[in-house]
Amino acid sequence: MISAKTKACCLIGDPVEHSLSPIMFNSAFKEMGIDCAYLAFRVLRSELGTAIAGIRGLSFVGSNVTTPHKEETLKYLDRLDPSAGLSGSVNVIHNVDGELVGYSTDGYGAIKALEEGGVSIGGMRIMVLGYGGAARAVSFELARDGRAGGILIAGRDIVKASALANGISSFLRAEAITLKEGEKAGADLIINCTPVGMYPNTDESPLPPEALASATAVMDLIYSPRETAFLRSAKAKGCKTIGGIEMLIHQGAKTFEIWFRKKAPIGVMRRAIEGEGN
Ligand SMILES: NC(=O)c1ccc[n+]([C@@H]2O[C@H](COP(=O)([O-])OP(=O)(O)OC[C@H]3O[C@@H](n4cnc5c(N)ncnc54)[C@H](OP(=O)(O)O)[C@@H]3O)[C@@H](O)[C@H]2O)c1
Structure with missing residues (x-):
């Protein structure tokens, strides 16, 4: 149940309606008893900076980033993990007490x-x-x-x-x-x-x-x-x-571990997205 204590994570990209990430992460939160909700937001290129500032402003745990923003996101972050610095691509933002750190788990x-x-x-x-x-x-x-x-x-x-x-x-x-x-x-x-x-x-x-x-x-x-x-x-x-679904699950599991410093429930995440989409 969402309450006043519930934390938030999100996906930002354009489009996002097809994404399996909300189902995958919300199932993981439920399984692990983590009071957090994951939402997907369609963000236009022109609003990327304000959307990322919102992660800090609203104290989100973090965000995933998808097409077409993975490269442009770099310039709005405070620090990059080598995975993102080297590839020039960010698909995970972790909000560490207001410092936004970028990773690439793809x-x-x-x-x-x-x-x-x-x-x-x-x-x-x-x-x-x-x-x-x-x-x-x-x-x-x-x-x-x-x-x-x-x-x-x-x-x-x-x-x-x-x-x-x-x-x-x-x-x-x-x-x-x-x-x-x-x-x-x-x-x-x-x-x-x-x-x-x-x-x-x-x-x-x-x-x-x-x-x-x-x-x-x-x-x-x-x-x-x-x-x-x-x-x-x-x-x-x-x-x-x-197939790509296995990569999706493992990059998601790594994201979970970056955000919560806990081993991800991979089996639950896999089952959550099995049967979704085609
Ligand atoms: N399974 C997962 O977890 C996962 C994660 C990330 C991405 N993906 C998938 O990976 C794919 C690529 O994603 P991305 O983010 O890298 O996209 P992207 O940045 O837009 O790159 C697409 C690449 O494909 C090339 N391309 C596009 N249409 C082509 C065509 N008709 N013939 C030959 N080359 C073509 C582009 O070359 P040009 O610049 O010449 O167009 C570019 O090199 C997507 O299908 C995405 O869904 C899956």
């Missing part, structure tokens, strides 16, 4: 989802499709982790792909290629960080099935639909497949 969520899915990235040649916020978070976390053998950043704009590859090349061998080149490049693990194949364009795929010839595992960050056309063709080729 990369952590992706690597944890791979591990839990039985994919061991040690020595792997990994192809990341896209160079947007999620691709940056995943690539920098792979670079920080250091176990991968190398990264190919494949995108439709080679200049933008090169900018990301250059950024991570001091940590890990990295190369930029076009998506067309990506069709023949060959990689052990391919991670789709583009929205190609997302609802309602569910017949689309970022690469044709032939591009999966040398892959042993394929991950798609998209979670609507749960199984994309890209993952279906990977499965048909005998690859291990990991």
